[in-house]
Amino acid sequence: GQQVMQIPQYQHVQEGEDFTTYCNSSTTLSNIQWYKQRPGGHPVFLIQLVKSGEVKKQKRLTFQFGEAKKNSSLHITATQTTDVGTYFCAGLTGGGADGLTFGKGTHLIIQP
Amino acid sequence: DGGITQSPKYLFRKEGQNVTLSCEQNLNHDAMYWYRQDPGQGLRLIYYSQIVNDFQKGDIAEGYSVSREKKESFPLTVTSAQKNPTAFYLCASRTYSNQPQHFGDGTRLSIL
Numbered sequence: 001g002q003q004v005m006q007i008p009q010y011q012h013v014q015e016g017e018d019f020t021t022y023c024n025s026s027t028t029l030s031n032i033q034w035y036k037q038r039p040g041g042h043p044v045f046l047i048q049l050v051k052s053g054e055v056k057k058q059k060r061l062t063f064q065f066g067e068a069k070k071n072s073s074l075h076i077t078a079t080q081t082t083d084v085g086t087y088f089c090a091g092l093t094g095g096g097a098d099g100l101t102f103g104k105g106t107h108l109i110i111q112p
Numbered sequence: 113d114g115g116i117t118q119s120p121k122y123l124f125r126k127e128g129q130n131v132t133l134s135c136e137q138n139l140n141h142d143a144m145y146w147y148r149q150d151p152g153q154g155l156r157l158i159y160y161s162q163i164v165n166d167f168q169k170g171d172i173a174e175g176y177s178v179s180r181e182k183k184e185s186f187p188l189t190v191t192s193a194q195k196n197p198t199a200f201y202l203c204a205s206r207t208y209s210n211q212p213q214h215f216g217d218g219t220r221l222s223i224l
Binding site for chain 2: 030031044092
Protein backbone atom coordinates (compact mmCIF):
# COMPACT_ATOMS: atom_id res chain seq x y z
CA GLY A 1 0.00 0.00 0.00
CA GLN A 2 0.89 3.62 -0.24
CA GLN A 3 3.45 4.86 2.26
CA VAL A 4 4.30 8.42 3.16
CA MET A 5 7.57 8.90 4.97
CA GLN A 6 8.28 12.10 6.84
CA ILE A 7 11.58 13.26 8.32
CA PRO A 8 12.85 14.24 10.76
CA GLN A 9 10.62 12.86 13.49
CA TYR A 10 11.77 15.55 15.95
CA GLN A 11 13.48 18.87 15.37
CA HIS A 12 14.80 21.16 18.08
CA VAL A 13 15.62 24.70 17.02
CA GLN A 14 16.46 27.95 18.70
CA GLU A 15 13.85 30.62 18.25
CA GLY A 16 14.69 32.55 15.11
CA GLU A 17 16.30 29.60 13.33
CA ASP A 18 14.82 28.05 10.22
CA PHE A 19 13.06 24.67 10.11
CA THR A 20 12.36 22.21 7.32
CA THR A 21 10.39 18.97 7.21
CA TYR A 22 10.45 16.56 4.27
CA CYS A 23 7.84 14.19 2.98
CA ASN A 24 8.35 11.31 0.52
CA SER A 25 5.75 9.03 -1.00
CA SER A 26 6.25 5.55 -2.40
CA THR A 27 3.75 6.36 -5.15
CA THR A 28 2.88 9.37 -7.27
CA LEU A 29 0.41 11.66 -5.55
CA SER A 30 -2.48 13.59 -7.07
CA ASN A 31 -2.08 16.17 -4.34
CA ILE A 32 -0.44 16.68 -0.99
CA GLN A 33 -1.85 18.44 2.02
CA TRP A 34 -0.09 19.84 5.06
CA TYR A 35 -1.58 20.03 8.55
CA LYS A 36 -0.40 21.45 11.86
CA GLN A 37 -1.32 19.99 15.23
CA ARG A 38 -0.64 22.05 18.32
CA PRO A 39 0.12 20.14 21.55
CA GLY A 40 -3.15 18.75 22.89
CA GLY A 41 -5.06 19.89 19.81
CA HIS A 42 -6.32 18.47 16.56
CA PRO A 43 -4.79 18.73 13.08
CA VAL A 44 -5.60 21.93 11.25
CA PHE A 45 -5.29 22.22 7.49
CA LEU A 46 -2.54 24.53 6.27
CA ILE A 47 -2.32 24.15 2.51
CA GLN A 48 -2.77 21.85 -0.48
CA LEU A 49 -0.38 21.45 -3.40
CA VAL A 50 -1.60 19.97 -6.66
CA LYS A 51 0.74 20.84 -9.51
CA SER A 52 4.14 19.37 -10.24
CA GLY A 53 6.86 21.72 -8.98
CA GLU A 54 4.35 23.94 -7.22
CA VAL A 55 5.58 26.39 -4.58
CA LYS A 56 3.24 28.21 -2.22
CA LYS A 57 3.99 30.66 0.57
CA GLN A 58 2.09 31.63 3.68
CA LYS A 59 4.00 34.40 5.47
CA ARG A 60 7.07 32.61 6.88
CA LEU A 61 6.00 29.18 5.60
CA THR A 62 7.06 27.90 2.16
CA PHE A 63 5.61 24.69 0.74
CA GLN A 64 7.01 22.82 -2.26
CA PHE A 65 5.73 19.88 -4.31
CA GLY A 66 8.33 17.91 -6.24
CA GLU A 67 8.48 17.65 -10.00
CA ALA A 68 7.63 13.94 -9.86
CA LYS A 69 4.81 14.58 -7.37
CA LYS A 70 6.31 12.10 -4.93
CA ASN A 71 7.93 14.46 -2.45
CA SER A 72 7.18 17.69 -0.67
CA SER A 73 8.69 20.00 1.90
CA LEU A 74 7.65 22.65 4.38
CA HIS A 75 10.14 25.33 5.32
CA ILE A 76 9.62 27.84 8.13
CA THR A 77 11.81 30.91 8.19
CA ALA A 78 12.81 32.49 11.50
CA THR A 79 10.74 30.24 13.78
CA GLN A 80 8.65 31.71 16.55
CA THR A 81 7.26 30.07 19.68
CA THR A 82 3.83 30.00 18.04
CA ASP A 83 5.21 27.58 15.45
CA VAL A 84 5.52 24.82 18.06
CA GLY A 85 3.57 21.68 17.15
CA THR A 86 3.59 18.69 14.88
CA TYR A 87 3.52 19.17 11.12
CA PHE A 88 1.97 16.40 9.05
CA CYS A 89 1.99 15.85 5.35
CA ALA A 90 -0.82 13.81 3.86
CA GLY A 91 -0.85 12.39 0.37
CA LEU A 92 -3.79 11.56 -1.84
CA THR A 93 -3.23 9.10 -4.66
CA GLY A 94 -6.40 9.90 -6.54
CA GLY A 95 -7.10 6.24 -7.07
CA GLY A 96 -10.06 4.18 -5.93
CA ALA A 97 -9.19 4.23 -2.23
CA ASP A 98 -10.38 7.26 -0.34
CA GLY A 99 -8.75 8.97 2.56
CA LEU A 100 -5.41 10.55 2.92
CA THR A 101 -2.26 8.72 3.91
CA PHE A 102 -0.61 10.73 6.63
CA GLY A 103 3.08 10.85 7.37
CA LYS A 104 4.06 10.31 11.00
CA GLY A 105 4.72 14.01 11.42
CA THR A 106 7.63 16.17 12.49
CA HIS A 107 7.53 17.51 16.03
CA LEU A 108 8.94 21.03 16.13
CA ILE A 109 10.34 22.05 19.50
CA ILE A 110 11.51 25.63 19.88
CA GLN A 111 13.90 26.75 22.55
CA PRO A 112 13.60 30.43 23.44
CA ASP B 113 -21.11 27.82 13.90
CA GLY B 114 -20.35 24.98 11.51
CA GLY B 115 -18.01 22.26 12.61
CA ILE B 116 -17.38 18.78 13.87
CA THR B 117 -18.31 17.83 17.40
CA GLN B 118 -16.78 14.84 19.12
CA SER B 119 -17.94 13.58 22.48
CA PRO B 120 -17.00 12.81 25.09
CA LYS B 121 -13.64 14.54 25.35
CA TYR B 122 -12.36 11.88 27.76
CA LEU B 123 -13.60 8.30 28.04
CA PHE B 124 -12.63 5.40 30.24
CA ARG B 125 -13.27 1.80 29.32
CA LYS B 126 -13.41 -1.20 31.57
CA GLU B 127 -12.06 -4.55 30.49
CA GLY B 128 -14.50 -6.41 28.24
CA GLN B 129 -16.64 -3.35 27.65
CA ASN B 130 -17.70 -1.80 24.35
CA VAL B 131 -17.69 1.99 24.19
CA THR B 132 -19.04 4.34 21.53
CA LEU B 133 -17.46 7.62 20.50
CA SER B 134 -19.73 10.21 18.97
CA CYS B 135 -18.96 12.34 15.92
CA GLU B 136 -21.46 14.86 14.53
CA GLN B 137 -20.90 17.40 11.75
CA ASN B 138 -23.08 20.23 10.46
CA LEU B 139 -20.87 21.08 7.52
CA ASN B 140 -22.99 19.07 5.08
CA HIS B 141 -19.89 17.06 4.22
CA ASP B 142 -20.32 13.79 2.39
CA ALA B 143 -17.32 11.88 3.69
CA MET B 144 -16.37 11.17 7.26
CA TYR B 145 -13.34 9.47 8.78
CA TRP B 146 -12.06 8.00 12.02
CA TYR B 147 -8.38 8.09 12.88
CA ARG B 148 -6.39 6.77 15.79
CA GLN B 149 -3.37 8.66 17.09
CA ASP B 150 -0.95 7.14 19.56
CA PRO B 151 1.40 9.36 21.62
CA GLY B 152 4.01 10.98 19.42
CA GLN B 153 2.71 9.16 16.36
CA GLY B 154 0.87 9.99 13.18
CA LEU B 155 -2.71 9.32 12.23
CA ARG B 156 -3.89 5.87 11.26
CA LEU B 157 -7.17 5.40 9.43
CA ILE B 158 -9.71 3.15 11.13
CA TYR B 159 -12.85 3.51 9.00
CA TYR B 160 -14.23 5.93 6.49
CA SER B 161 -17.58 6.59 4.86
CA GLN B 162 -18.20 8.42 1.61
CA ILE B 163 -22.00 8.28 1.66
CA VAL B 164 -24.80 7.39 4.01
CA ASN B 165 -25.25 3.68 4.72
CA ASP B 166 -21.84 2.84 3.30
CA PHE B 167 -18.41 2.61 4.91
CA GLN B 168 -15.03 0.98 4.30
CA LYS B 169 -12.31 -0.38 6.51
CA GLY B 170 -9.13 1.60 6.84
CA ASP B 171 -5.70 0.33 7.81
CA ILE B 172 -6.52 -0.69 11.39
CA ALA B 173 -10.22 -1.62 11.47
CA GLU B 174 -9.92 -4.75 13.63
CA GLY B 175 -11.68 -4.33 16.97
CA TYR B 176 -13.71 -1.34 15.79
CA SER B 177 -17.12 -0.87 14.20
CA VAL B 178 -19.00 2.08 12.71
CA SER B 179 -22.36 3.05 11.30
CA ARG B 180 -23.48 5.83 8.96
CA GLU B 181 -27.26 6.04 9.24
CA LYS B 182 -27.31 9.82 8.86
CA LYS B 183 -25.12 12.16 6.87
CA GLU B 184 -24.33 14.16 9.98
CA SER B 185 -23.30 11.31 12.23
CA PHE B 186 -20.53 8.69 12.17
CA PRO B 187 -20.20 6.98 15.56
CA LEU B 188 -17.27 4.68 16.31
CA THR B 189 -17.59 1.69 18.64
CA VAL B 190 -14.44 0.37 20.25
CA THR B 191 -15.22 -3.24 21.00
CA SER B 192 -13.76 -5.56 23.62
CA ALA B 193 -11.85 -7.23 20.79
CA GLN B 194 -9.61 -4.17 20.57
CA LYS B 195 -6.95 -5.16 23.09
CA ASN B 196 -5.01 -1.91 23.10
CA PRO B 197 -7.62 0.84 22.80
CA THR B 198 -5.82 3.57 24.74
CA ALA B 199 -5.30 6.37 22.20
CA PHE B 200 -6.51 9.72 20.94
CA TYR B 201 -9.37 9.29 18.45
CA LEU B 202 -10.00 11.89 15.82
CA CYS B 203 -13.03 12.25 13.58
CA ALA B 204 -12.80 14.21 10.33
CA SER B 205 -14.99 15.13 7.40
CA ARG B 206 -14.63 16.64 3.94
CA THR B 207 -16.77 17.64 1.00
CA TYR B 208 -15.16 15.70 -1.87
CA SER B 209 -12.00 13.77 -2.46
CA ASN B 210 -9.42 16.47 -3.17
CA GLN B 211 -10.55 18.84 -0.45
CA PRO B 212 -8.97 19.17 2.99
CA GLN B 213 -10.29 17.34 5.97
CA HIS B 214 -11.78 19.14 8.94
CA PHE B 215 -11.10 17.55 12.31
CA GLY B 216 -13.00 17.44 15.56
CA ASP B 217 -11.31 18.10 18.89
CA GLY B 218 -10.84 14.38 19.54
CA THR B 219 -11.67 11.88 22.26
CA ARG B 220 -9.01 10.48 24.59
CA LEU B 221 -9.82 6.88 25.50
CA SER B 222 -8.14 5.14 28.41
CA ILE B 223 -8.46 1.74 30.07
CA LEU B 224 -9.49 1.51 33.72
